[in-house]
Amino acid sequence: MKKFVLLIISVFVFISCGKELETVTVKSDTSELLNAPADSVYTEIDPAQDDFVHIRFGEIAAIESLDPLFASSNSEWRVMNLIYEGLTGLNSSGNPSPALAKRWEVNTDSTQFTFHLRTDVYFHDSPAFENGSGRRFVASDVRYAFERMADNDVPDFTANHFSDIRGFVAYHSEQTLVKNPDKRVFNTIEGLKIRNDSTVVFFLNKPSSDFLERLAHPMASIYAKQSVPAGNRLIQKAAGTGRFTFIKKEGNAHLLTQNKAYRGFTPKINRLDIVSGLEEKDLYQQLARKNLDALIEVGSSTLMSVTDSTGTLLDSFTNTFQLNQTSTYSEYSFFYNRNSGQRASVNELISNADLENLLPLSAMGTVTTNTVGSADGAEPDSSRQLVITQTVHPFEVFFLDRLATRATNMDFSFSMNASFALYDDISLTTRPYPDTEKFLSWKSPVYILSSPAISGISITHEPWNISLVSVKKNGGSE
Structure with a gap:
């Protein structure tokens, strides 16, 4: 014990x-309700133009970071759903739909999923990049996100969501148990193959009827490697591809703005403050x-x-x-x-x-x-x-x-x-x-x-x- x-x-x-x-x-008494301590109140913002x-x-719930792998509440996942995208999303019927993957093929027993990625998607401009300009999204970004998911620093309950990818458990176990990188055998996840910059293939240990749905969850979001601080610390300055771009954190608020380069329809919101x-x-x-x-x-x-x-x-x-x-x-x-x-x-x-x-x-x-x-x-x-x-x-x-x-x-x-x-x-x-x-x-x-x-x-x-x-x-x- x-x-x-x-x-x-x-x-x-x-x-x-x-x-x-x-x-x-x-x-419910409005007079009592409004007597909040001054230091507990989110700062009012002057009206802008019409x-x-x-x-x-x-x-x-508190939004502790913008790291999809460490989120533990729907409050965090909602803000990440605005900033990031996964390979798939959910359509109006709740079924998997194209997101960063424009199309895919599934073999007859649902153990092999081949994704063809969009080639016109760029990460948001962000100070995470050396010159501040977002670069193009490519297949290696998918591999990085999933290998980081299997890292020893990531909570097990997050990694377990994709433990049916071939070699995922072995890679995760070695990352967790073998502290010296020089003594590790596995350099990558066996069941995640990159064919070229726009093609990714997943091989599963057993048939899965919900793999596409799981890929739509914000914990499977794809983000730029450059946004991860040294030492694999939690992401605070997000660089995603979603409808909203992260600006900064100001007090208790995460400030976002619309991604004007987004390929689809974007909300007519110039600034979005999410207070937590x-x-x-x-x-x-x-x-x-x-x-x-x-x-x-x-x-x-x-x-x-x-x-x-x-x-x-x-x-x-x-x-x-x-x-x-x-x-x-x-x-x-x-x-x-x-x-x-x-x-x-x-x-x-x-x-x-x-x-x-x-x-x-x-x-x-x-x-x-x-x-x-x-x-x-x-x-x-x-x-x-x-x-x-x-x-x-x-x-x-x-x-x-x-x-x-x-x-x-x-x-x-x-x-x-x-x-x-x-x-x-x-x-x-x-x-x-x-x-x-x-x-x-x-x-x-x-x-x-x-x-x-x-x-x-x-x-x-x-x-x-x-x-x-x-x-x-x-x-x-x-």
């Missing part, structure tokens, strides 16, 4: 020590003060404040906001660590805590549970202390606060570790690490709360698949 040796980790107890996870309640369209969105990293109540206050035009993926506390149990906007807000329930859902999953030996305790919680009715509003979606098995050769213990790895995502924190209350009522203690890492004495996690199994899932509808002046924000088929091509803003840059 693994043990802590050098790392001393503090534990924040939700309930058992008398302190709950903080649940933010958004006030023909300059400036849109400002608030995202519920604020408390949920502060995001709401910024929307109410018209410093933001929309909140993408409305937080649970906000939803409880502005809607009834069915998700209908309360009459007192109908002249102030418009609420759109998209056709998509975010899934927040919780996993049992088999190595913790707490199968009996977790199953007791599942059986007796009425977790399917954990959410206060039906508009918040549905909760499903699964009984867990035990690890091979591990006997379940009688510990009633449940510990979960660290999470900072507002939806997960909201849910765990309610779960902790139920657990305490059943004489469990429930606490959160200060680390994201999974050790044998950690019971639960929000990430699909090896030797874990899903025991709880929350399927949460994605709502957009916006000013009445904004229309055309679209999120379809997947919670990260945001489109702004039809966005209009009455009153210009207000």
Whole structure:
């Protein structure tokens, strides 16, 4: 069993020590709502000219970087979906469609995928390039993105999405276990072949019916090698090929502008500010003060404040906001660590805590549970202390606060570790690490709360698949 040796980790107890996870309640009283501390408010921007369209969105989860391989929330994947492209995208029906690949062929058993790449695509102009000018996208960029995905620095749960590419696991394992590059055997991923600058072939270990869909996910985005800082650190200055170009980060906002060289239709948005990293109540206050035009993926506390149990906007807000329930859902999953030996305790919680009715509003979606098995050769213990790895995502924190209350009522203690890492004495996690199994899932509808002046924000088929091509803003840059 693994043990802590050098790392001393503090534990924040939700309930058992008398302190709950903080649940933010958004006030409906406008006078109280607007009394936000000055340092929590996103700086207002002076109006521009009437023909300059400036849109400002608030995202519920913090956007920590612009690196597709390290993103862990739909907030991050949505901004990446605007900046980057993959080999495929999703069309209006939710099916794979050409993106950086203009066409492809698949063999009869779906184990070989040949992609013919566009030759007219250039990366955005960016300080990542020596002369500031974006270069042409070529097949070697695809190879670089996937080899970096298999690098030892990349989270396993990201790499696992493409572990069926022939040789991917071997390459990833060697990168992880053999620290000295001179002693490594594999120079590349066996099942990824570059025929020329515009042709890439993937060979899979087994037939795959969803490979094209997986390539459309933002984690499979293609980016310029030059945008990756030395030492393979996280991308902060993006160089993609999408409809929007990254300008800079200013405070809590990532500033984007339209890519005028984009080959397809581009939104008539001159500047797009995506604000993140604020408390949920502060995001709401910024929307109410018209410093933001929309909140993408409305937080649970906000939803409880502005809607009834069915998700209908309360009459007192109908002249102030418009609420759109998209056709998509975010899934927040919780996993049992088999190595913790707490199968009996977790199953007791599942059986007796009425977790399917954990959410206060039906508009918040549905909760499903699964009984867990035990690890091979591990006997379940009688510990009633449940510990979960660290999470900072507002939806997960909201849910765990309610779960902790139920657990305490059943004489469990429930606490959160200060680390994201999974050790044998950690019971639960929000990430699909090896030797874990899903025991709880929350399927949460994605709502957009916006000013009445904004229309055309679209999120379809997947919670990260945001489109702004039809966005209009009455009153210009207000």
